[in-house]
Amino acid sequence: MIRDTIKSAQVQSMKAGDKDRLAAVRLILAKLKDRDIELRTASNVPDDDSIVVEVLQKMVKQRRESIDMFKSGGRDELAAKEQAELDVIETFLPAQLSEDETKAAIEGIKAEVGAESVKDMGKVMAVLKERHGAVIDMSKASGLVKAALS
Structure with a gap:
């Protein structure tokens, strides 16, 4: 399951001392927790991997929009930070079709x-x-x- 992979990546990032990756992974886990809370009242809950993929795709879309806005605003340092988060998020998504x-x-x-x-x-x-x-x-x-x- 993708969620388990993300949790193990959190542990690996902690052990490796990779603070940037750890921050991005924690952000993903926080968004997943928010989505889980939203679904508590839902009558028909989709399977876990589809929930995770949906959340990750939404995060990717948000990061891409932010990168475009930061670049157009001349804030390359913020665009680089968003790009780093985007790279981490994309590692957990299933391989995309060409x-x-x-x-x-x-x-x-x-x-x-x-x-x-x-x-x-x-x-x-x-x-x-x-x-x-x-x-x-x-x-x-x-x-x-x-x-x-x-």
Whole structure:
């Protein structure tokens, strides 16, 4: 399980004295704890790995947006800090599909649901997220789906 890997990374970081990695891992664990608390009242709880992947993907998206804002604002030191956190977070995510593999998946889903125009983008995105949500960056996939349907 991914959660166990993250917890063992916390212990390894403590033993190695890697304060930056330890801080990032603790941040991940804190976000997971917050998500666990949110799900206490939920009626149908997804499996643990999908929860962890969802939280990690959200954190990756936030870090990428922060990096862009910091770079455009001339705050390279803060962008570097965010990049370091991003690198740690990405180590726990499952291997992402390459752009070619993503395009192939999109074409398969497009043919399966009979999508022909941009109006059908929602259908394709829904199936894509359901099947490959853990291994595809959905923000990049959105652009690829739009290009495939144009």
